[in-house]
Amino acid sequence: MKKHFSLISQYLIGVLFGFGLMISGMSNPQKILNFLDITGDWDPSLLFVMLGAVLVGLCGFYVVSKRSQSFFGGTLHLPAKKEITRPLVIGSLIFGAGWGLAGFCPGPAIVALGVGHLKALVFILGMLAGMEICERFFMSKAVQD
Amino acid sequence: MHIDWLAFTPGPSLLGGVLLGIATSAYVLLHGRILGISGIIGGLLRPVKQMWVWRIVLLLGILSSPLWAIFLLDMYPVQIIDAGWPAVILAGLLVGFGAQYGSGCTSGHGICGLSRLSPRSLVAIISFMISGFVMAYILRHLF
Numbered sequence: 001m002k003k004h005f006s007l008i009s010q011y012l013i014g015v016l017f018g019f020g021l022m023i024s025g026m027s028n029p030q031k032i033l034n035f036l037d038i039t040g041d042w043d044p045s046l047l048f049v050m051l052g053a054v055l056v057g058l059c060g061f062y063v064v065s066k067r068s069q070s071f072f073g074g075t076l077h078l079p080a081k082k083e084i085t086r087p088l089v090i091g092s093l094i095f096g097a098g099w100g101l102a103g104f105c106p107g108p109a110i111v112a113l114g115v116g117h118l119k120a121l122v123f124i125l126g127m128l129a130g131m132e133i134c135e136r137f138f139m140s141k142a143v144q145d
Numbered sequence: 146m147h148i149d150w151l152a153f154t155p156g157p158s159l160l161g162g163v164l165l166g167i168a169t170s171a172y173v174l175l176h177g178r179i180l181g182i183s184g185i186i187g188g189l190l191r192p193v194k195q196m197w198v199w200r201i202v203l204l205l206g207i208l209s210s211p212l213w214a215i216f217l218l219d220m221y222p223v224q225i226i227d228a229g230w231p232a233v234i235l236a237g238l239l240v241g242f243g244a245q246y247g248s249g250c251t252s253g254h255g256i257c258g259l260s261r262l263s264p265r266s267l268v269a270i271i272s273f274m275i276s277g278f279v280m281a282y283i284l285r286h287l288f
Contacts, residue, residue, distance in 0.1 A: 009171075013172050013180070016206075018206065018211065019164055020161045020163075022161070025161065026161065033285075034152055038146060038282075042147060043148075048159040048162060054259045058260050077178045078179065092254070096243070098237070099277050100281045102237075107251070110182070110204060110208050111208075112226070113208060115222060117226060122233050125237065126241065127240050127244075131244070
């Protein structure tokens with residue numbers, strides 16, 4: 001029973017996340033590019049997305065920091081790494097270049113796939129390929145760092 | 146710097162941001178995990194028993210959210226993809242590789258990381274913002 005509630009919760013959180021992306025404008029690649037284009041006609045809306053998300057998130061993660069288990073009873077799986085590594089910086093720089101190229105990041109691409117955009121499908125296939133390339137040829141290096 | 150006041154949507158963006166914050170908070174409180182989309186997608190490449198089902202269910206939630214928006218709220222999400230096909234493929238490769246190598250994306254590092262006050266995520270955000278700004282500049286002003 002608990003397992004079913006847990007899966008329903010996963011689904012509903014996914015829907016809520018999708019609504020957040022759509023209402024905020026994050027799911028529109030053109031709006032992302034208008035935000036990243038700071039030297040052109042700049043659309044600062046994304047700062048407000050981050051403001052709203054982080055204000056709520058700070059409260060959520062503060063509550064979690066006082067707990068040792070999640071509400072469904074499972075252990076907490078929070079990142080433990082503290083070091084600033086080369087893969088962190090280089091990977092993020094590469095991520096940003098891709099983000100600025102088409103205006104898609106992973107979440108919005110899934111929303112766009114749901115709307116039926118063929119380009120979102122192609123983007124996601126490319127993304128899976130990129131992840132696989134990294135996993136296969138670069139990941140052992142990343143761990144050593 | 147010139148602000149495009151017609152495109153600027155502080156209200157809906159703040160509201161949408163609050164929803165994203167509620168979703169990430171609910172996720173870590175109920176399921177004990179970071180709501181990082183690239184990590185959840187990446188986890189599907191090497192499926193682990195008992196983990197791929199919930200990953201798929203969560204992604205199905207995001208995938209079906211526009212249908213709920215259309216049928217329940219009569220809200221059709223606006224998505225304008227200016228990039229051409231080659232750019233879309235290259236962008237996918239870069240985003241996938243970068244998120245995997247940098248252990249996170251705009252949700253995991255951006256929203257969750259800032260909410261956890263993680264220095265690693267702050268470095269990641271600064272890094273992908275810089276290259277994002279540079280890429281947008283190159284595409285819109287040099288070509």
